[in-house]
Structures are given as C-alpha cells and as structure tokens.
Amino acid sequence: MVAARTRTSADDTPHRPRGRPRKSADDVDGGARRRELMEHAARLFLVKGYAATTTRDIAAAMGMHSGSPFYYFKSKSALLYAVMREGMELAAARQQQVLQALAPGTDARECLRVLIRQHFEILLGPHSGFIPVMLYEWRSLTAAQRRGVSSIKDAYEAQWMPALQALARAGLLQAEPAVARLYIFGALNWTVQWFSRKGPYSLDELTEQALRLFVCAP
Amino acid sequence: MVAARTRTSADDTPHRPRGRPRKSADDVDGGARRRELMEHAARLFLVKGYAATTTRDIAAAMGMHSGSPFYYFKSKSALLYAVMREGMELAAARQQQVLQALAPGTDARECLRVLIRQHFEILLGPHSGFIPVMLYEWRSLTAAQRRGVSSIKDAYEAQWMPALQALARAGLLQAEPAVARLYIFGALNWTVQWFSRKGPYSLDELTEQALRLFVCAP
DNA sequence: CCTACCGATCGGTAGG
DNA sequence: CCTACCGATCGGTAGG
Numbered sequence: 001m002v003a004a005r006t007r008t009s010a011d012d013t014p015h016r017p018r019g020r021p022r023k024s025a026d027d028v029d030g031g032a033r034r035r036e037l038m039e040h041a042a043r044l045f046l047v048k049g050y051a052a053t054t055t056r057d058i059a060a061a062m063g064m065h066s067g068s069p070f071y072y073f074k075s076k077s078a079l080l081y082a083v084m085r086e087g088m089e090l091a092a093a094r095q096q097q098v099l100q101a102l103a104p105g106t107d108a109r110e111c112l113r114v115l116i117r118q119h120f121e122i123l124l125g126p127h128s129g130f131i132p133v134m135l136y137e138w139r140s141l142t143a144a145q146r147r148g149v150s151s152i153k154d155a156y157e158a159q160w161m162p163a164l165q166a167l168a169r170a171g172l173l174q175a176e177p178a179v180a181r182l183y184i185f186g187a188l189n190w191t192v193q194w195f196s197r198k199g200p201y202s203l204d205e206l207t208e209q210a211l212r213l214f215v216c217a218p
Numbered sequence: 219m220v221a222a223r224t225r226t227s228a229d230d231t232p233h234r235p236r237g238r239p240r241k242s243a244d245d246v247d248g249g250a251r252r253r254e255l256m257e258h259a260a261r262l263f264l265v266k267g268y269a270a271t272t273t274r275d276i277a278a279a280m281g282m283h284s285g286s287p288f289y290y291f292k293s294k295s296a297l298l299y300a301v302m303r304e305g306m307e308l309a310a311a312r313q314q315q316v317l318q319a320l321a322p323g324t325d326a327r328e329c330l331r332v333l334i335r336q337h338f339e340i341l342l343g344p345h346s347g348f349i350p351v352m353l354y355e356w357r358s359l360t361a362a363q364r365r366g367v368s369s370i371k372d373a374y375e376a377q378w379m380p381a382l383q384a385l386a387r388a389g390l391l392q393a394e395p396a397v398a399r400l401y402i403f404g405a406l407n408w409t410v411q412w413f414s415r416k417g418p419y420s421l422d423e424l425t426e427q428a429l430r431l432f433v434c435a436p
Numbered sequence: 437c438c439t440a441c442c443g444a445t446c447g448g449t450a451g452g
Numbered sequence: 453c454c455t456a457c458c459g460a461t462c463g464g465t466a467g468g
Binding site: 282283284285286289290 | 453454455456457
C-alpha cells in the first residue's frame with residue numbers, strides 16, 4: 001500500500017482540472033511531474049538497467065500506484081526514449097551555447113578544453129543522468145527510436161571535429177582526427193563507470209588531465 | 219519442436235556414459251557443451267542485454283528445450299558469472315604470456331603497444347565476446363560475484379602501470395599514470411561500441427593510432 | 437491519477 | 453537432456 005497523497009484542494013472537486021479536457025498529459029503542471037518521472041526512471045535505468053527496472057519500481061519511486069506512469073507515457077519504451085531524446089537535446093543546446101560564447105579566434109586547444117569540460121558536466125554534473133542512460137542503453141531502443149536520437153547525437157559529435165582537425169594540422173594531435181574523436185569520446189564516456197564526486201579529482205582537474213593525455217604540450 | 223540431434227553412438231545405449239554417475243555436468247564431454255552454452259549466451263547478452271535475454275532464447279540458440287540450460291548451470295545468474303569469470307581468466311593468462319615473451323629491456327612504449335594490441339584481441343578478436351559482456355553487464359552481477367571477478371580484473375589492469383609510469387618518467391606521457399590508465403581503458407573498451415571488422419581500420423592500425431594519441435612521439 | 441484486473445512470459449524444478 | 457509444470461512477476465488497460 002502507498003501513503004495517500006495530500007489533496008491540493010480542500011473541497012470535493014475531482015482531481016482533474018475543470019475546463020476543456022487535455023489532449024495529453026504532456027503539459028499538465030507545465031510538465032513538471034512528467035520530468036520528475038523521467039528523472040527517477042533515469043536513475044533506476046542507470047543503476048539496474050532498463051530491462052531489469054520495472055514500471056512498478058518507477059511508480060514506487062514516485063509514490064504512485066503501479067498503473068499511473070502510463071498516464072504520462074504510453075509505454076515503458078516511450079519513457080526510455082523520452083529520457084534519451086531530451087537528454088541529448090539539452091546536451092546539444094548547452095554545447096552550442098559554450099561554443100558560441102568563445103571569443104573569436106580562440107585556439108583549438110582551448111576550444112577542446114571547453115568541449116571536454118562541458119561534456120563532463122553533462123555526464124557527471126549535478127543535473128546529469130539522461131546521457132549516461134543513453135550511452136548504456138542504446139541497444140534497448142527500437143531502430144526507429146535510434147534514428148530519432150542519432151540525428152542529434154551525430155550533430156553533437158560533429159562539433160568536435162574542427163578543433164581536432166586544427167590540432168592535427170598544428171602537429172599537436174598525432175592520431176587521425178576521426179579515430180581520435182572515437183577514442184576521446186570513449187575515454188570521457190567511460191568516466192561514468194568510475195568517477196565519484198567523493199574521489200580525488202574535480203571535473204576541472206580531470207579536464208586538465210584529459211587534455212594532457214590527448215594533446216601534446218604546446 | 220526442435221530437430222533431433224544426431225546420435226553419436228550407433229547402438230541403443232543411453233546418452234549418459236556408463237560407470238559411476240557424475241556429481242556435476244561440468245566435465246561431461248570435457249565441458250565442450252557447457253562452453254558452447256556460454257558462447258551462445260555471451261552473444262545474446264551482448265546484443266540484447268542480460269536481463270532482456272531469456273533462458274529460453276539461449277536454449278533455442280543451442281537447439282535445446284527450455285529447461286535444459288539448467289542441467290549445465292544452476293541459474294541464469296551463474297551462467298552470466300561463468301562467462302565473465304572465465305573470460306577474465308583467459309584474458310589475464312594471455313596478457314601474462316605476451317608480457318613474458320617480451321625481450322628483457324624492451325622499452326615502455328613497445329610494452330604499451332603489446333598491451334594495447336593484446337587487449338584489442340580480447341575485445342574484438344575472432345574468439346572474443348566474454349570480456350565485452352563483462353564490461354557492459356557489471357551491474358547485473360551480485361556483490362559476491364563482483365568480488366570474484368574483480369580480483370582477476372584488478373591484477374590485469376595493474377600490469378599496465380609499470381609501462382605507464384616509465385613513460386611518464388621519460389616525459390612521453392603527460393597525464394598522471396593512474397588517471398591515464400582509466401582514460402586509456404575507457405578509450406579502448408569503447409571500441410566495442412563502434413569497431414567493425416568490415417570498417418577501414420585493422421586492429422594493428424588501431425593500435426598504432428591509440429599509441430600516437432596517448433604517447434608523445436619519442 | 438487510483439482500482440482492479442488480464443494475458444503473457446519468465447526462471448526454475450521434479451521426475452525420468 | 454526432455455516433459456510437463458508452477459508460482460511469480462510484468463507491461464499494460466478499462467473505467468472512473
């Protein structure tokens with residue numbers, strides 16, 4: 001049994017707001033409840049894996065009953081997709097912002113530093129969670145869902161290439177930029193497996209170490 | 219229905235060998251059937267994930283009936299553990315071999331090359347499969363199982379440190395060896411996500427590119 | 437969102 | 453290894 005939730009209205013009107021009925025649950029409450037559901041789901045997907053997480057686990061984490069998540073998402077699969085899709089959209093938007101905030105003519109090494117630091121924020125920062133799920137649950141998506149996330153993901157990754165190519169031309173990056181990009185993303189993405197906020201390194205320090213590993217001293 | 223398996227003996231003796239009964243199924247057939255089961259399971263675990271793979275999927279891949287895998291492994295979880303454990307034992311043994319085969323006084327860069335090349339063989343080579351499962355299904359193990367695999371895994375990873383420390387002393391590795399090791403394993407392990415034997419790079423070429431990315435030109 | 441429920445599936449087992 | 457089976461669980465839904 002689940003503890004009864006406090007009624008927000010003291011009278012005996014029904015729970016649903018009056019007026020014309022909503023077409024979907026997307027924007028009830030500005031979508032805040034929906035997002036809360038995604039955050040709990042993402043945390044569980046990361047710890048236990050998507051397939052091993054039940055919709056009942058998610059409902060319980062929300063203090064809901066077992067059928068209620070389906071009021072917000074039409075299926076468990078749609079919930080996973082929403083987590084990845086919105087996670088990737090946010091990551092791409094943030095990356096766009098930091099790149100545009102760079103002074104014109106910023107050198108490639110500094111540009112890569114900013115990209116790495118921002119990537120760590122997305123992966124390991126206080127409001128992270130969606131992208132790590134994407135990295136480790138890719139196989140749980142249907143083919144159509146993968147296409148939907150790939151388009152954003154490809155654009156995100158492509159934005160790293162100019163900096164890598166410039167470093168290669170300057171002789172500061174010894175590997176081919178295309179392969180270097182794959183290795184670098186691997187190294188950074190893997191931090192999800194071992195990074196701890198209680199560990200010896202801050203995200204700034206990790207950024208510095210990564211830069212030293214991949215790019216020759218100028 | 220499942221196609222009947224060809225009888226290996228032409229007479230009408232029972233399938234089970236005569237003589238004293240076995241305590242376990244481990245060494246019937248020299249364990250060949252058991253290993254076959256592990257290989258099919260590993261392939262399915264990698265494609266679909268452990269939790270999404272049913273013991274019926276595995277049985278079907280073997281041409282067995284649904285209850286039969288439990289003749290060889292007492293549970294689905296024990297099967298996963300066997301895959302990871304034996305995979306890690308094999309990897310550690312192979313790594314030990316190639317290190318011992320090195321001529322005394324081999325320089326650190328060459329030593330790292332050999333370690334990377336061997337790691338690729340384990341991850342991506344023709345007889346691979348067990349270690350990739352370990353990398354992506356760690357969370358599906360119980361705490362006790364994790365300890366059992368960790369002991370071998372830690373020894374495997376520790377063998378990379380002397381080469382990294384020597385490179386750092388020589389000024390060819392700019393990052394701290396402990397962090398460099400984590401990044402390098404991340405970069406290499408991530409290849410499981412994108413490497414294809416039909417792609418443009420051979421394992422030798424990938425080894426060379428990795429070395430150039432991590433280690434400064436001598 | 438809750439209530440009450442269903443059909444399907446899953447890991448595992450007893451006995452041979 | 454197969455046969456025949458069970459208890460538990462799971463994603464999802466109709467109706468309010």
